[in-house]
Amino acid sequence: MSALARVDAHQHFWQVSRGDYGWLEDAPDILRQDYLPDQLFPELEQAAITATVLVQAAPTVQETDYLIRLADQTSFIKGVVGWVDVSDAHALGDLNRLARSPLFKGVRPMLQDIDDPRWLIDQGRPEIFAALIDRALSFDALIVPEQLPTLIDFVGRYPELRVVVDHAAKPAISGAPPTEWQAALRDLSQSPNVFCKVSGLVTEVEGNVTQDVLQPYVDALVDMFSPARLIWGSDWPVLTMRLSYGQWLSLSEALLSGVTATDRQAIYGKNASAFYRLDLPS
Numbered sequence: 001m002s003a004l005a006r007v008d009a010h011q012h013f014w015q016v017s018r019g020d021y022g023w024l025e026d027a028p029d030i031l032r033q034d035y036l037p038d039q040l041f042p043e044l045e046q047a048a049i050t051a052t053v054l055v056q057a058a059p060t061v062q063e064t065d066y067l068i069r070l071a072d073q074t075s076f077i078k079g080v081v082g083w084v085d086v087s088d089a090h091a092l093g094d095l096n097r098l099a100r101s102p103l104f105k106g107v108r109p110m111l112q113d114i115d116d117p118r119w120l121i122d123q124g125r126p127e128i129f130a131a132l133i134d135r136a137l138s139f140d141a142l143i144v145p146e147q148l149p150t151l152i153d154f155v156g157r158y159p160e161l162r163v164v165v166d167h168a169a170k171p172a173i174s175g176a177p178p179t180e181w182q183a184a185l186r187d188l189s190q191s192p193n194v195f196c197k198v199s200g201l202v203t204e205v206e207g208n209v210t211q212d213v214l215q216p217y218v219d220a221l222v223d224m225f226s227p228a229r230l231i232w233g234s235d236w237p238v239l240t241m242r243l244s245y246g247q248w249l250s251l252s253e254a255l256l257s258g259v260t261a262t263d264r265q266a267i268y269g270k271n272a273s274a275f276y277r278l279d280l281p282s
Helices: 022-026 037-047 061-073 091-098 119-123 126-134 145-157 179-189 211-225 245-255 261-276
Strands: 007-011 051-055 077-082 104-107 138-141 162-165 194-198 230-232
Touching: 007 230, 007 261, 037 245, 051 061, 051 261, 061 077, 061 091, 077 261, 091 126, 119 145, 126 138, 145 162, 145 179, 179 194, 179 211, 194 211, 194 261, 211 230, 211 245, 230 261
Parallel strands: 007 051, 051 077, 077 104, 104 138, 138 162, 162 194, 194 230
Antiparallel strands: none
16 A cells, blocks of 8 residues: 555445435435435545545445445445345355455444344344454444443454444544543453544534544544554545535544654554455555
8 A cells, every 4th residue: 555545444325216225214405315436536536535445324235236336336445344134144145245246345234223232242143253254354333332332242252353433433522522432442442353433423523513522532532542443434425414525634634633644644544454455556
């Protein structure tokens, strides 16, 4: 990877007419429209970002197939995080088929939408998680703070699985960082295979999005995971509910100004490349 290469490790595309984005029914108008590569490319070009990781937004294998087809046709997409039903042993066939694509990098069950906080432990199939480990695939944990204890248990059961916490577990951002959120994330950070994404934070802010509001949360992430296990992402187009792509990038640079240039390079690209095993040009 080039020393200056930047990776957006968390972005989405969707085509509403596909019909499997149930959550969009109650989403703001700005999200209830198609978002496709031609719309993101100018933002990436202006931000000097050369690669992205495309993350699932529907709990269907069909959407993952669609994303892989998009990635095959789009030069900047270097990885796809898809979906399989990790509670169904028969999903092992889906996983094996998807893994034939070198662009398929891992899975993300939509845990935040599941009411049972213990679902991942009680319903998740060990053979699926073992297959992820065997195939060097990763696990994106889309969770809310109440699900952190379950993720701690999960990581303890599968210490060889590479896990990344999406959007820092989506804390409600207002005032000082919650003690329980910090304590649980600190526990998670003790596992060297657990990473955390600096993404999706602006949509959790209660009130105006400012550096002063977000700084304590980002500082806590740097302290807990160190720059070596933080990964930057945009969460575009969900991001656009609060900020533009360029605004989030500028704010991120301000929030991370306290770490070294080498550490920022890691957060903006090197860590994502290693975690997702991206095939990036030298």
